[in-house]
Amino acid sequence: MTLTELKIGTRGSQLALYQANWVKERIEQTSPHLRVTLVKIKTTGDKIQDAPLAKIGGKGLFVKEIEEALLAQKVDLAVHSIKDVPTAFPKGLHLSVITKREDPRDAFISKEGLSLKDLPQGASVGTSSLRRQAQLLHFRSDLRLIPLRGNLDTRLKKLKTWNLDGIVLAYAGLKRLGLDESMTEILPTDISLPAIGQGALGIETRVGDEEVEEKIRFLNDPESSIAVTAERAFLKRLEGGCQVPIAAYARIVHATLHLDGLVGTVDGSTLIRHHIEGPSELAESLGIQLAEILLKQGAKEILDEMYQQSNV
Numbered sequence: 001m002t003l004t005e006l007k008i009g010t011r012g013s014q015l016a017l018y019q020a021n022w023v024k025e026r027i028e029q030t031s032p033h034l035r036v037t038l039v040k041i042k043t044t045g046d047k048i049q050d051a052p053l054a055k056i057g058g059k060g061l062f063v064k065e066i067e068e069a070l071l072a073q074k075v076d077l078a079v080h081s082i083k084d085v086p087t088a089f090p091k092g093l094h095l096s097v098i099t100k101r102e103d104p105r106d107a108f109i110s111k112e113g114l115s116l117k118d119l120p121q122g123a124s125v126g127t128s129s130l131r132r133q134a135q136l137l138h139f140r141s142d143l144r145l146i147p148l149r150g151n152l153d154t155r156l157k158k159l160k161t162w163n164l165d166g167i168v169l170a171y172a173g174l175k176r177l178g179l180d181e182s183m184t185e186i187l188p189t190d191i192s193l194p195a196i197g198q199g200a201l202g203i204e205t206r207v208g209d210e211e212v213e214e215k216i217r218f219l220n221d222p223e224s225s226i227a228v229t230a231e232r233a234f235l236k237r238l239e240g241g242c243q244v245p246i247a248a249y250a251r252i253v254h255a256t257l258h259l260d261g262l263v264g265t266v267d268g269s270t271l272i273r274h275h276i277e278g279p280s281e282l283a284e285s286l287g288i289q290l291a292e293i294l295l296k297q298g299a300k301e302i303l304d305e306m307y308q309q310s311n312v
Contacts, residue, residue, distance in 0.1 A: 005035045006076050011040070012040040031215055039075050077204065080202045083196060087235055099224065105192070114166075135193065136192070138271050139191050227252060248287075255280055261291065276293070
């Protein structure tokens with residue numbers, strides 16, 4: 001039976017819909033006979049807006065309900081921001097495509113147009129991420145970090161309504177929504193190493209659904225896929241989630257994979273960071289190798305303590 005319709009599962013936020021529509025339009029361009037529709041699904045992460053992600057269990061908060069719809073065959077594929085996707089998948093599902101990655105770095109938006117280093121002593125900065133919090137406090141221990149949840153538009157409004165001096169967001173989201181002009185600066189990776197997979201989209205499908213995978217295979221970007229594979233292998237070995245400040249950034253330069261990884265304490269007093277490089281075809285093993293190095297350098301103690309606290 002020839003495939004005539006594709007249903008894409010997506011969250012309902014402005015950014016998620018932009019990303020799902022981007023995928024929809026490209027499928028329609030290559031398969032004009034296909035009817036492609038979006039199915040908006042509200043996830044646990046969307047429903048709970050008044051608590052930090054680390055407090056409500058982090059892993060899978062923005063994908064669980066979409067994966068349930070996939071398994072129930074209510075949708076044929078799901079479009080996710082890779083940084084929201086846990087490293088383990090429910091039985092019967094897998095990540096079949098990673099699209100070309102947008103710039104994965106963090107962006108700083110200042111109310112007064114000041115750079116992060118030029119903010120006044122004790123300035124208040126909003127962020128939704130322990131990863132960002134740890135690195136910002138390591139860079140400037142005087143900053144007052146304010147938990148900031150909500151979609152991108154909401155967080156931009158809170159910059160003014162909460163009287164914050166600045167906020168930190170993913171540059172990729174700002175660029176995709178045409179809001180990058182509001183940005184004061186892109187933070188260099190030596191100040192803020194990105195989240196695992198930040199800037200890349202992942203398409204999740206049912207294992208063995210060849211008809212669907214055939215229609216979306218062209219969207220896979222080999223270089224982005226290799227980089228994200230290395231970062232996710234690093235995260236998986238550390239058994240990390242939103243409860244711990246973990247960051248990684250992989251990129252390919254002349255067929256060599258360069259990978260930076262970081263584990264830190266929430267207060268920023270300790271950041272354990274390391275860089276390795278090797279052949280890009282060894283992406284997964286390089287990610288694991290980097291995690292092992294960090295664990296031996298003290299990351300294990302930080303992780304054990306953090307997980308112990310989160311289970312109390």
